[in-house]
Amino acid sequence: MEAAMKVVVLAGGVSAEREISLASGKAVRETLRNAGHEADIVDPGSGWKVVEPHEVPLEANRTSCGLPGGEGTGLLTAADIVFNTLHGGQGEDGTVNAVLELLGVPYVGGKPAACAAAMDKATSKMLFSQAGVPTPDYILLDGWNRGLWTDSLAEAAGRFGLPLVVKPAEEGSTVGLTKVESDDQLFPAAEEAARFSRRVVVEKFIAGRELTVGVVADEALPVLEVIVPGGLYDFEAKYRSHDNKYICPAEIDPEVAEEAQKFALLAFDLLGLLDYSRIDFRLDDRGGLWCLEANNQPGMTSSSLLPKAAAVSGLELPGLLEKIIASALSRY
Template identity: 35%
Template structure:
């Protein structure tokens, strides 16, 4: 097949996307496909609309890639691609709206409130303190890879954390800090037939699973499968598949959770275009069931063609 890979982009996750794109292109070439690599920029949309390919792999992360914008361009140009469509991508990227959907459908989430930049009139710190007591989390509503995220340990940090969040987005989420074990679940399959791969527990070298822990070699330890009671593991996998379906995801996604000492799993987010770098989690989950990186990428193609 003739396949284009979009990678790079202009978001804060560009460096990660470059690595993801390289991995995808190498895997596709190893499987005998003709590959066209495109370092994507929103100013060059016409380059995308004129693609003459059988399929597109989107190796972009964050804004202008994972948020549905590129998907809408491909849809209008009638170019097939691997992964979730416009609505699912936009919903999953909007953490506030996604949390509302999870709450409504019985998937536990941390208590949170969303604030817009126009509300930052000098009273936002006091508004936050009316509802939250440190420690709590402040993060951009639409951003990935923990960019702009702060764990507020004391009241003196609130102003700086708010400013940091608004540097990345016009909305921020403030939510309770949930202490526990970080786990993630890779989900894939045709619509209605999705399945969860083995749960991975993430043990970061830093205080929490930050950007460095995610993408630096040796930045975190991945335990596959996670050492969880069977009932808890089954519940987390059920929630992961349900979250994937609620968002309307297609082909694959990765769903992140925190599991408390009381064994309550709190969902963090659904990643519609999870990283595919050498240190990424989805390839580790596939490897745990005997599927190589190259075969995993090929399976994404197979699933997409069956949709």
């Protein structure tokens, strides 16, 4: 990577994951600055201005988060590269990357269409199934209709059995996700998911172990296992709990680890992702792998899974960021 580059780190935004994004952005900025680069955080949720994460409100100013204006455009176009650490919503679904494309600004990560496909869990699962990547059975609730949703939820419970996982089709960090264990929880869970996305995925719950595989510059990282005391790696477990255990490399059969890495690379390619990603799996009691989803802009904090796995492979955060940025710059 070139010396003394000017890097704009996009962080914050207006999604439900704003707080996590600010933490990721701060980690990336500080690491790049310590490596001798000029790096600043620009927050679309603060009017596309340079911000200090600890000084901006956790609630975004939604009246100032449209397209970048004169100052915002100038900041972006002056950068050698943009590192997008926005999580969820338009920051991760390809909308912001489309703006960067229009401005002709080099950036890290997938093209807009790839980001949209990865963010949309229903689209991802369809692509996985067609390519032979195992993914849990599901139904899609599209467009609010109480009567139809009630019938569809009952159908899903009958087909797949309980428990079920109900989650927004277009949100990350398990925001709005509920593990449903009784019939009376079904509709409230769908209503909760619908707060974050017009479309809702109702999916068969796979009991087993939580695994994840990072992909950096077309190479799969070691498989990482997350052990959660409560059994569900939801938003609270990811960002509020201090009781999780992380094992990397995961203590699984080498053949299973190799298969997980193979499926992760296949999912990465199917979606058209670039530079880096993280693919989440469940390993069931019979040794079967199930691909849950792809995270095209995974977290970059000290507690985030991709940096943990990269460190095991010999890439601490400075080296990880250098490899990601070098991968992106090779396209420009």
